[in-house]
Amino acid sequence: MEAEVKEKRLIMDGSELIVESLARSGADVFIGYPITPANLLYSYSHERMPSFFAAPDEISTLQWMCGFATTGKFPVTASSFPGFALMLESINMAYMMELPMLIILVQRLGPATGSATCGAQGDLALLNGTISGGFSLPVISLSNMKDCWEMSNKAMKMAIDLRTPVVLLTSKEEIMTLASFAISQLPDVKKIERKFYSEGETFVPYKTNDSLVPEFLPVGNMKHQVRFTASTHDQKGIIQNISKEAIENTKRLEYKHRKNLEHHLYYEYDPQAGADTLLVSYGITASASREAVKLLRKQGEKVSLFIPKTLLPVSPKYFEIMDKYKKVVIAEENLSGQYKNILFGERGNKNVIGVNAIAEMITPARIMDAILSK
Secondary structure, three states, X not given: OOOOOOOOEEEEOHHHXXXXXXXXXXXXXXXXXXXXXXXXXXXXXXXXXXXXXXXXXXXXXXXXXXXXXXXXXXXXXXXXXXXXXXXXXXXXXXXXXXXXXXXXXXXXXOOOOOEEEEEOOOOHHHHHOOOOOOOOOOEEEOOOHHXXXXXXXXXXXXXXXXXXXXXXXXXXXXXXXXXXXXXXXXXXXXXXXXXXXXXXXXXXXXXXXXXXXXXXXXXXXXXOOOOOOOOOEOOOOOEOOOOHHHHHXXXXXXXXXXXXXXHHOOEEEEOOOOOOEEEEEOOOHHHHHHHHHHHHHHOOOOOEEEEEOEEEXXXXXXXXXXXXXXXXXXXXXXXXXXXXXXHHOOOOOOOEEEEEOOOOOOOHHHHHHHHHOO
């Protein structure tokens, strides 16, 4: 009989996994201003990232990130709502300039400064409206420790592939709580290779192909002129107000995310044969949802589980899954049911039930009660 191999386990938090994953994925620089509960990401990045810059505030943070991104570096920051609110204008700037970067948003209780030491899932509606004009800002959500490792890498790849800022959405409990974790569960994370324009023809900064994503060329090269602009512009990066070419280029910013969404679509779907009820959850509440489904199935109840990780833009695939069920229960730690409203509107759907909370995490028992209710 072979000797039993003991699984190596470590006590760690999600912040450490996120930072290590991004460092191995090839992130070049962390820029940030410390804010609770994102402080551990700031601290670990200071030790692990190739470069680290302590910004005087969150506005400077995003401006510096834009500067680094134009040189071909991949910048990362981490903040919570009060800091993220200060970043909004510069995020729009980076979005229009098509600069790849990652913003880790650690949710805490609001409104305003709220409580820095109480978690929440209250920022999704803000993210859905971050970009002026209602354009899609890609949002990847973490649901457990393994996601801290894997989804960080995938969020960075999404930002690079689509030339866009991406938000990695998490919350206080997910990134600050220490847990015993089996590192053997973690797959290898490889460095994400970046490709820059290398043709001999004149570089056109916003010219695209079928992918709708323009090739990237950093500033400072000695062969081609490079333009980045946050104003409405044509393919050459020349400000064109509302000319036909400029407006088509602006519309492309939305279309490129929709067109390439299937390549960056991540979710867990655990269907149970004969189930009429689907439980939908994300982020920190996904853990309670997994437990609720486990307990219900032990009781003989039939229920399926769906955990979206690419939260925004919303994929048509998600509706295909939800349309299979007579009853959909959406559990999220906010008062108004933000993801439910994004999916089904303010009017809602009589077959869709929200399980919500504020200033407290949702328990498996509350989820089970909603599923069992008639």
